[in-house]
Amino acid sequence: MVIVYYVNIFIFCGVCEGSSEGGSSGNVRVARGFDVNRMVAAEEATSSFCMDLAKYRGGNKRSLEDGRNDGVEGERGSNSRASDDDENGLARKKLRLSKEQSAFLEESFKEHNTLNPKQKHGLAKQLNLRPRQVEVWFQNRRARTKLKQTEVDCEYLKKCCETLTEENRKLHKELQELRALKSSTPFYMQSPATTLTMCPSCERVATATPPSTTAAKTAGTTSTSTPSPFPLSRSKFFPFSHTPTKAS
DNA sequence: CCCAATAACGACGTTACATCA
DNA sequence: AATGATGTAACGTCGTTATTG
Numbered sequence: 191m192v193i194v195y196y197v198n199i200f201i202f203c204g205v206c207e208g209s210s211e212g213g214s215s216g217n218v219r220v221a222r223g224f225d226v227n228r229m230v231a232a233e234e235a236t237s238s239f240c241m242d243l244a245k246y247r248g249g250n251k252r253s254l255e256d257g258r259n260d261g262v263e264g265e266r267g268s269n270s271r272a273s274d275d276d277e278n279g280l281a282r283k284k285l286r287l288s289k290e291q292s293a294f295l296e297e298s299f300k301e302h303n304t305l306n307p308k309q310k311h312g313l314a315k316q317l318n319l320r321p322r323q324v325e326v327w328f329q330n331r332r333a334r335t336k337l338k339q340t341e342v343d344c345e346y347l348k349k350c351c352e353t354l355t356e357e358n359r360k361l362h363k364e365l366q367e368l369r370a371l372k373s374s375t376p377f378y379m380q381s382p383a384t385t386l387t388m389c390p391s392c393e394r395v396a397t398a399t400p401p402s403t404t405a406a407k408t409a410g411t412t413s414t415s416t417p418s419p420f421p422l423s424r425s426k427f428f429p430f431s432h433t434p435t436k437a438s
Numbered sequence: 439c440c441c442a443a444t445a446a447c448g449a450c451g452t453t454a455c456a457t458c459a
Numbered sequence: 460a461a462t463g464a465t466g467t468a469a470c471g472t473c474g475t476t477a478t479t480g
Contacts, residue, residue: 285468285469286455286456286457286467286468287467287468304447304448307446322469323468323469325447326468326469326470327467327468328448329447329448329449329450329469330467330468330469332448332449333449333450333451334466334467336449336450
């Protein structure tokens, strides 16, 4: 029942497309204001039939999607399409991709997150979408991936920051204890000044001592027990790569 | 080889709409 | 039923790259 209605709409669209504009180049505005909206408005559940239907429609495959801009070399023209809609007074409407369509696109995104024209057209044909829709979907999908990665990175940096803050707090405390110890011990028992080093960050005398000395060990500040953040390489704190390589 | 014009494409930001709580 | 939040399809713009004359 539903399917029949859907098919009828498709046929109607095809006729409309062919008669009104009479060509593949000029029919964009008619078709775009049309396709999904009518379908969705007519009955929203039909979109999930899109793909399955395409299998069965056989010879009458040329939907309103096909033959708009695809198949033509310069199918870029997203801007002109938009303006065409506007000129026509038809506000853009949103298609909700069916689960099957989304899953299919998702699968192919896993394989390659960019598309060459052939892949784009192939996908569009398989999913009964316009190549432009496939292109847009991949653009948005890449954006989502990046956003998610950014969130993950942000979370990781936050954790790093917390760790460093805690480390810093411990070191300060340690320094205070050492200072207290130093002032409380007699002068002749104090370590030689050469065993004290300067912290490059806070520019204070820290407790870092040469490995051979025992001063740090007595204070419990071996480099293995409480590693200082200073000598850590950047790669340890930023193991992820932020530089997306542009696929050529 | 160099250069300007052009097309194609991706990233990014934004808008508009659908859906859900 | 109304509404704000959220997700996402679609769009506009800009920068980059390849091609062509």
